[in-house]
Amino acid sequence: MISKDAQWLAEQAEISLQRLTPRILPILAQDEDAARFMERLTRYFPDFFASFIQLYGDHYDVFYHLEQTLIVIAQTYVQRSAELRLLDQRREDQPLWFQSEQMMGAVGYVDLFAGDLAGVQQSIPYFQELGLTYLHLMPLFRSPEKNNDGGYAVSSFREVNPKLGTTGQLAELTSELRQHGISLVLDFVFNHTSDEHEWAQKALSGDREYQAYYRMFDDRTLPDQYEPHLREIFPEQAPGSFTHRPEISKWVWTTFYPFQWDLNYANPALFRAMLGEMLFLANQGVEILRLDAVPFIWKRLGTNCENLPEAHILIRAYNALMRIAAPALLFKSEAIVHPRDVRSYIGSDECQISYNPIMMVSIWEALATRETDFMRHTLNKQFTLPVDAAWINYLRSHDDIGWGFADEDAAELGINGFDHRYFLNLFYTGRFPGSFAAGVPFNYNPRTQDMRISGTLASLAGLEKALAVADPTLIDAAVRRILMVHSLILSAGGIPLIYLGDEIGTINDYRYVDEPTKAADSRWVHRPKADAAKYAQRLDEKTIEGRIYQNIRRLIMVRKTLPALANGDTRFVNAGNRRVLGFIRHDQILVLANFSEHPQSLDKRVLRQEWSPVDRVTDILTGKLFTPEDEFRLEPYQFFWLKRET
Numbered sequence: 001m002i003s004k005d006a007q008w009l010a011e012q013a014e015i016s017l018q019r020l021t022p023r024i025l026p027i028l029a030q031d032e033d034a035a036r037f038m039e040r041l042t043r044y045f046p047d048f049f050a051s052f053i054q055l056y057g058d059h060y061d062v063f064y065h066l067e068q069t070l071i072v073i074a075q076t077y078v079q080r081s082a083e084l085r086l087l088d089q090r091r092e093d094q095p096l097w098f099q100s101e102q103m104m105g106a107v108g109y110v111d112l113f114a115g116d117l118a119g120v121q122q123s124i125p126y127f128q129e130l131g132l133t134y135l136h137l138m139p140l141f142r143s144p145e146k147n148n149d150g151g152y153a154v155s156s157f158r159e160v161n162p163k164l165g166t167t168g169q170l171a172e173l174t175s176e177l178r179q180h181g182i183s184l185v186l187d188f189v190f191n192h193t194s195d196e197h198e199w200a201q202k203a204l205s206g207d208r209e210y211q212a213y214y215r216m217f218d219d220r221t222l223p224d225q226y227e228p229h230l231r232e233i234f235p236e237q238a239p240g241s242f243t244h245r246p247e248i249s250k251w252v253w254t255t256f257y258p259f260q261w262d263l264n265y266a267n268p269a270l271f272r273a274m275l276g277e278m279l280f281l282a283n284q285g286v287e288i289l290r291l292d293a294v295p296f297i298w299k300r301l302g303t304n305c306e307n308l309p310e311a312h313i314l315i316r317a318y319n320a321l322m323r324i325a326a327p328a329l330l331f332k333s334e335a336i337v338h339p340r341d342v343r344s345y346i347g348s349d350e351c352q353i354s355y356n357p358i359m360m361v362s363i364w365e366a367l368a369t370r371e372t373d374f375m376r377h378t379l380n381k382q383f384t385l386p387v388d389a390a391w392i393n394y395l396r397s398h399d400d401i402g403w404g405f406a407d408e409d410a411a412e413l414g415i416n417g418f419d420h421r422y423f424l425n426l427f428y429t430g431r432f433p434g435s436f437a438a439g440v441p442f443n444y445n446p447r448t449q450d451m452r453i454s455g456t457l458a459s460l461a462g463l464e465k466a467l468a469v470a471d472p473t474l475i476d477a478a479v480r481r482i483l484m485v486h487s488l489i490l491s492a493g494g495i496p497l498i499y500l501g502d503e504i505g506t507i508n509d510y511r512y513v514d515e516p517t518k519a520a521d522s523r524w525v526h527r528p529k530a531d532a533a534k535y536a537q538r539l540d541e542k543t544i545e546g547r548i549y550q551n552i553r554r555l556i557m558v559r560k561t562l563p564a565l566a567n568g569d570t571r572f573v574n575a576g577n578r579r580v581l582g583f584i585r586h587d588q589i590l591v592l593a594n595f596s597e598h599p600q601s602l603d604k605r606v607l608r609q610e611w612s613p614v615d616r617v618t619d620i621l622t623g624k625l626f627t628p629e630d631e632f633r634l635e636p637y638q639f640f641w642l643k644r645e646t
């Protein structure tokens with residue numbers, strides 16, 4: 001990494017832009033919005049330049065790479081449709097659109113939820129019923145037939161998997177969704193490609209230009225120096241971080257599975273190639289790119305090769321280029337790492353939005369312990385974001401749950417992080433006495449004793465076990481638990497994200513073990529095919545599906561009427577009873593949630609210290625008014641959204 005002082009960078013940026021402008025003007029000559037492009041270029045080029053020079057300034061041909069990069073963005077801009085340019089304009093006028101209380105997200109697999117892209121299009125009425133404004137479709141591009149990590153081994157960033165549809169259909173879908181107020185979110189799996197990607201195939205045939213797109217080594221010398229510092233991500237099925245390929249007698253860097261080859265961003269030609277792929281997606285109308293595995297994109301010997309400063313600079317470089325060529329596009333960070341590192345990617349110059357694994361993990365932690373102290377402590381430290389960013393608040397994703405709280409935060413409450421993780425793993429795999437959860441271990445590492453948890457939300461929340469014993473009390477508790485945790489992601493600000501299937505209480509599907517390419521990866525237990533019969537029951541509140549669905553849907557609709565639940569200020573407060581979580585939104589709504597299966601009463605004197613108007617409040621959800629005489633009591637897993645009455 002090159003460090004230069006800001007003054008020098010600003011001067012050089014200006015000189016470079018003057019010299020490069022004549023190279024791109026001819027490309028824009030016929031474009032009626034050329035002036036807008038040039039305006040944005042002038043505005044964001046210095047940011048891009050500063051990042052680019054820090055990354056590639058020591059390459060003798062850095063100026064050539066700068067020039068080629070600008071040519072790529074000019075060429076893609078020229079191809080950007082009128083519809084998307086209009087969207088660019090709208091987003092520039094209202095850059096914080098994604099912070100609204102109207103935002104509502106869901107994520108699902110094209111094949112498992114709807115069969116194919118046509119099926120997704122036909123599901124739009126359902127998405128509207130749920131109030132969605134944000135739809136994340138899991139990786140849908142061409143990938144290897146068998147070993148493909150659920151699509152996260154991408155063989156082409158431009159060709160939709162033929163089983164799911166065509167690239168033309170994808171562009172149509174983005175537009176159709178947009179007309180219904182829904183932004184399409186896709187993964188940008190940019191840490192690696194599959195070994196079937198054209199670049200990998202060329203590398204395998206001996207082409208040195210493409211070998212330099214990846215991180216390859218002639219022998220074990222360097223891998224042996226890197227490896228001791230690296231974390232194994234899939235220690236059970238894919239131990240180590242390097243894979244030997246006899247065809248070229250080289251070792252390839254493979255952080256995840258052996259068929260997922262890590263890309264080499266130290267090579268400016270690769271930087272540019274991936275820019276082209278990113279802009280291609282932007283021009284298909286994708287509005288948000290989920291930057292998959294962002295912590296891993298830069299490597300440096302002697303470090304753990306996660307969250308390096310260069311990873312941030314790289315994202316900032318791409319971000320500045322998007323502001324110029326496709327300003328409507330946002331980045332979503334997928335960094336499931338230490339809370340400090342999660343937060344480090346978030347901001348308008350890097351990723352505008354990010355998963356909130358800190359809240360997600362805290363919710364499961366508090367469900368297991370029935371104590372909210374650790375959650376409140378952690379979230380008070382880790383929840384606040386820059387004003388121009390937003391969390392994606394979620395309960396389950398397609399991945400495992402790893403107990404990613406900060407050991408320092410735990411230690412401050414006298415909790416031993418290692419022991420607590422051990423407990424949580426026992427609890428969520430159902431091996432702790434009295435546990436309600438039915439989770440499955442994921443990647444147990446005997447060396448570190450670490451493991452993560454697979455399982456659907458409903459199974460982890462107790463519904464599976466309760467149904468197995470057909471115990472109405474347990475079923476009721478599980479349903480209440482499921483609703484309570486949804487009430488939290490719907491009221492904590494940011495964008496709530498539902499994993500499709502959870503809204504009807506889908507439980508684990510163990511049939512994945514019969515499929516050889518899935519059996520070793522327990523994450524498939526929580527990726528079942530949508531069950532049409534169960535979805536049909538969502539309308540009947542006498543069924544479990546219906547009870548869960550109708551209540552979640554009501555919560556979504558109420559959320560949309562409450563600007564105080566839009567992004568921004570969240571303060572976690574002492575509710576005077578450790579079984580009850582409390583937080584205050586914009587000083588206007590007090591959220592209370594009982595994490596216990598027993599009724600809890602609250603001490604109004606404590607609450608009053610945190611929020612003065614507590615004496616006369618109405619629960620927005622039920623309309624119940626609390627006067628100074630009323631006792632403050634929450635039924636098992638009950639939650640309130642309280643507003644003050646005057």
Ligand code: OTU
Nearest residue numbers: 149152233256292293334335336337399
């Ligand atoms: C991501 O997850 C995806 O969400 C996974 O589905 C993929 O398998 C993987 O990348 C490879 O593409 O370790 O256990 O900090 O935690 O990138 C899941 C980020 C993972 C990692 C995350 C990764």
